[in-house]
Amino acid sequence: MTHLAFLGAGRMASAMVHGVIARGITTDHIAVLGGSGTSAPALAAQSGVRLASDPASLLAGAEVFVLACKPQHLPTLPAALTELTEGKLVVSVLAGVTNARLRGVFPKARAVVRSMPNTPGSIGAGVTPYSPAEPLSLGDAALTESLLGALGKTFPVPEEKMDAVTAAAGSxxxxxxxxxxxxxxxxxxxxxxxxxxxxxxxxxxxxxxxxxxxxxxxxxxxxxxxxxxxxxxxxxxxxxxxxxxxxxxxxxxxxxxxxxxxxxx
Ligand SMILES: NC(=O)c1ccc[n+]([C@@H]2O[C@H](COP(=O)([O-])OP(=O)(O)OC[C@H]3O[C@@H](n4cnc5c(N)ncnc54)[C@H](OP(=O)(O)O)[C@@H]3O)[C@@H](O)[C@H]2O)c1
Missing domain, CATH: 1.10.3730.10 (ProC C-terminal domain-like)
Structure with a gap:
């Protein structure tokens, strides 16, 4: 079964973690890591998912890397993530952060997807527009649909519409x-x-x-x-x-x- 690694454990990551657990992904297939605050330990304690101690342990065995920190954190992310995300599917929920920018941070990822979930996703009633950096393989398309589909409806859009969908759905x-x-x-x-x-x-x-x-x-x-x-x-x-x-x-x-x-x- 797919292993998911969440970097960022705040409101949106919590909504996604609860969504995928409700859809049947077992908690030992999910790991979370936050910043220097308390959100990741709190989410791990509340949901039963694994609390990673560092990026290497977060990504160990993970197939999908979910980027759920704040856009402002992007420049401060550990450089090790470049190698650690090699061959992984990267799904970002960062408002405004383009696929080109994500590709620059995760150049070795096998695929990059920019998405914009909303908080009703925590009860499976969300709608999540998303846009892949490049056309996805059938397997990655299915993985993306199953991750984002755990939050409710999914909605593929061309990337130039991602800022507009934030106004309509994300926010x-x-x-x-x-x-x-x-x-x-x-x-x-x-x-x-x-x-x-x-x-x-x-x-x-x-x-x-x-x-x-x-x-x-x-x-x-x-x-x-x-x-x-x-x-x-x-x-x-x-x-x-x-x-x-x-x-x-x-x-x-x-x-x-x-x-x-x-x-x-
Ligand atoms: N909330 C929404 O409705 C919504 C909708 C669509 C998209 N989004 C996107 O979701 C993302 C997260 O938003 P949110 O509302 O969940 O924010 P949030 O509740 O403030 O959570 C931010 C998370 O980032 C972590 N973090 C802080 N510094 C970090 C670092 N240097 N490296 C890695 N993680 C770090 C925080 O951990 P600590 O607790 O340890 O500081 C916390 O887990 C944003 O990019 C936002 O654009 C949000």
Whole structure:
């Protein structure tokens, strides 16, 4: 069975580790290594995967190397990784870091894949766009699909779209949770208790997401279906438009796309 080595053991690596364990990869086939902090020991203790002591022990016996540190750590990675990743499949989740740059750091890897998972992947409900540096062999394509597929849906895209997919999917949960939090806070201002606001807003969010999933209708059609002329939803939507909701979301996603580009430089 494939052995996986994770460099970086933070939020995204945890989501991936829990995802692949839930899909049946046994914990003794997974090793993790972090930086000088506590995330790797914590993840190992919590999930039962092996805590590596250094890059050599991390990569020993591994077929797939998952790069899950921060983009800023890339220049500080041990030079030994060049040799240690020889012949391995390297899958990176680093926002903005291009395949060309990854190829420069892992010149001897047999294949390099740039991907952008999102945190719903920790419960198998993610969507992960990815882009290989070169066309993958059938075996590496299957390995990539099974690693990233453990997080939910996969979505191959040409690399020039990787910054845009970060705005749509990778960082998307952060934007949606911000909206949920703001709606809950507002519901309290309108007279609900925090507990009431939490139940009502979250259930509405979850129910709307399920409706979107199960309905054949577009988001616009589903919106129109709850909007009677001059009714309550109509009043709210008018206020949303008057207060620049579309502009706010456009600025949000554009800033995200631009930061992804910047991180890649
Ligand atoms: N969070 C998301 O939703 C999301 C989505 C898509 C992609 N990503 C990408 O996932 C990557 C990790 O993000 P995150 O949110 O998981 O970050 P995080 O929770 O801050 O985790 C960063 C990890 O990097 C480790 N680290 C620190 N210095 C290191 C070094 N010199 N060498 C190796 N590892 C080192 C940290 O270990 P210590 O605890 O020991 O310091 C920690 O395990 C980023 O590149 C990000 O672009 C994140």
């Amino acid at each position: 998307g949960p952060g934007f949606l949770f911000e909206i949920v939090e703001t709606m809950e806070r507002t519901a309290v201002e309108l007279g609900l208790t925090p507990e009431e606001a939490a139940v009502l807003v979250r259930e509405t969010f979850i129910g709307s997401a399920k409706l979107l999933e199960h309905s054949r209708r577009t988001p616009g059609e589903l919106r129109d279906a709850v909007t009677s002329p001059n009714g309550t939803t109509y009043a709210g939507l008018c206020a949303m438009r008057a207060n620049g909701m579309a502009g706010v979301l456009r600025a949000t996603m554009t800033a995200c796309r631009d930061r992804s580009r910047e991180l890649g430089r």
